[in-house]
Amino acid sequence: MDADEARLRRFIEASSRLRARWPALATELAGLPLPSAHERLLLEATECLPKTPRTTDS
């Protein structure tokens, strides 16, 4: 379970930048149909959500 906790921590840490931006982004996405919201989220994720979370304990 230590591995599970480390995994969870890794994902939480890796998502911190997206989490910080989420309130404003969620408001923006709410006004868009899903295909457009998806494209918008892709842009944001490319900038601030690593595709593979990595830390020293991974």
Place this chain on the structure above:
Amino acid sequence: MTVYLELTREFNAGRTRAILCNGQAVALLRLAIASKDGDWILREDEEALSHVRSVLARHGAQYRFGAPLDLDWLRGGWSAHLEFPWHGLRVRTDFSTRPPRLSGAELEELWAQQDQRDIPFTPPKPLLRIKQTGREKDWPIVGELARLLTDPGEQILYSRSPQDILRLLADHPSLAGELTLRRPALAAAKGGLAALRMALDQDATS
């Protein structure tokens, strides 16, 4: 539950792309009455994700906090979360392609088993592995799922019940040695019910 079954059929129209898991699978196994969210394991290919996005778009789904429903992130172990209104309810949908604790071989076996089923869903063993989180709230369901396993050795490995384990070890004494190597807490079975209960409480692998 109906909406999650309908969605599963829509996701799988023409091809098996989505396997229902977590709470809805627990409900399908009749270990819970209902679950408030829908979780699916998706095929890790562009056609599958594109189809699922189109189904969700038809339902007017919106993203919740999480990764995009996109191969690049799902391959990295992320999950995507969306929701939409349905008859006054909020339907929450969660997607991954690499659920935690399932190996590539286990995942392949799961897809092979569930392919072409009307409602593909995770059977007890992979579901139990997915639910082996560090959260205490998941332990009772892990114990109940272990009772559904048909192999006594696997039941002993995954059971949370000291009574079940003692009974199984009594019925299958030849399994004790090998299984204790894989689950050291089983060594406490020699000390009886109280000792085994204490060992299971401290068993970080169960």
